[in-house]
Amino acid sequence: MKKSVRLLTAALAFASAGQYAVAAQGEFNPDISLILDGRYGDYSNDSDYELPGFMLGGEASRGEKGFHLGHNELVMSANIDDLFFAKMTTAIAEHEGETEVELEEAFIESQGLGYGLTIRAGRFYSDIGYMNNQHGHAWDFMDAPLVYMGLFGNQLIDDGVQLSWVAPTDVYFRLGFEFTRGERFPAGGASNDGKGASTVFAKWGGDLGVSHAWQFGLSHWSADIDGRTSAGHAHEAATEIPSFSGDSSVSAVDFIWKWAPQGNKHETNFKLQLEYFQRDDDGTIELLGSAPLETTSYQGEQTGWYLQGVYQFMPRWRVGYRYDRLNADNTGADAAVLEEAGLDDEGHTPERSTLMIDYSRSEYSRIRFQFSQDDSYEDSDNSFFIQYIVTLGAHGAHQF
């Protein structure tokens, strides 16, 4: 009886299979996946987090103590028709006791334009750098590198359009442009009538034999900023909010190298990741809420890089090490105002070393332990985190 049922199911499935493809992705329309992320953290410092020389914004933080939730995300995507694909990611997170729903991504994307061209419109992760366009749960460490925290408030997300082109060459080459609103940190004010920021990026990549693959990228972001406010920097008079207006640009270099013996990553593999960023700011700083208004001219140069390696030493188990370093060289007419804005590096060079080990029972679950020696500000600290990340629903495909 069971066998005949199975045969019948098989026959039905065969009969209903399309002419060209077995229904795989898109069996549910849309594809829905839910990502759950929970954490336990421990560190000793109780003072507010800061990165000397950087105005913190966005989601910059060092994580919380004790049991807490990370980003729990609901992702939906589907082909809209033969021309458009769409995707939306909402993150549900708790900030200071309030549950907040954040729209992380909501975009439409062309498909089938051909000629290697893709147009995307809506809210999306910028293609600046390497890991900016990846979801946090796809990162190899629980938190963002310091340079992402310091420059972008973890990730550069903006509203606008992206145009990209893949060249018809043997060596992979992709060139892209983004024109965006420029309202979210690290931009601000949506200047130029809501067309305040733009990005250009280029990526090259290829293989070396069967076991090695590489990718190299260059990217540049620039914005006219009308009020980049720092939300994360604490001050004894909390009403004073530092705000930057002027020109800002970020240049980035990234390099990825992956190794897997015979190209078979299932047993063992290694990934090396290096990114370098430099931000140049030129404009003025105001301390909003101060009376009389405190202001200064400001030229900032902030650089940062990290190098990380992640080694899967046996199926399901990976270890990783990351080294982070930042440097700020900010000048202005009134050093006291810069200091209050958090732009004085206080003679400190932020750095951090992080070790992680994680276990993935399947492609859908991961448990991670992470230990950091954190010298990102004067009070050096050790932190420890445990994290789980699980995925329910549609099978996500991972980019390089």
Add this chain to the structure above:
Amino acid sequence: MKPVNHYILLISLLFFYTPVQAALNVFACEPEWASLVNELAADRAVTYSATTAYQDPHHIEARPSLIAKVRRANLVICSGAELEIGWLPVLLRQAANADVLPGRQGYFEAAAMVERLDIPEVLDRSQGDVHASGNPHVHLDPRRIHTIAKALTTRLIELDSDGEAFYKSRLQDFEQRWQSAMQVWKSRAGSLKGHRAIVHHRDWVYLFDWLGIEIAGALEPKPGLPASAGHLVSLKQMLDKQPVSMIVHTIYQNPRAAKRLSGLTATPIVELPYTVGGGEAADDLFGLFDVTIDKLLKALQ
């Protein structure tokens, strides 16, 4: 020459040699389909295989080099049935090549052309990495290869109508050679019928369905999960009661679990090529089945 060297040579040739006169540029997800395209299209197609027999086609990096290849392809041919779900969608999306998107002429899923086995009655990930559309490893049944060859020829003609007569004659030639080879395989493999085997992963469903070998169990406790010590013990207890003739795994699978069970139960291990390129003589589809049957028969001795 070692098979590894063979591959490096093959891949470097594919990298540096790009003839212009070929009518079609084919991206094959797996070497078996590259081999089938070579049988049916010969010089009318330049074929690139995204994977080798030494790689697990479930787990492939969506590498930049693969995106570049898909970008220039006229035809993408893959097993389908979710085998490549972790990487092919990324390649197709990023390459932005309209001709090879699912549903277009330039996208060919071999598994869609044949009846599939192992279609799960219940979709639950606690049951492991199950494929809703059934077992995707359809290339290990020569009868299904034959069906796929016919469908592929139709597709090649749709894509390159100038070559219609050529493709038809190639198919005829292939069918003749394939059918006589199938007769030889079937008669040689007659003694395998009714034997039982432990498999590493259920890659062998179609092969064993064709040869009449029964799958008694798998080293993976659930598809995609590694063999645990406890699971091996329960397999040993099962084999103590009712022995099997062999333990079967592919070249790309770690032989550790197979060796451990073999040590516990004195059951012979058979490492099969799984696909074209997976060993000395398995350099095309004919060689693949020659070698596979040789190795299975050897295990019975």
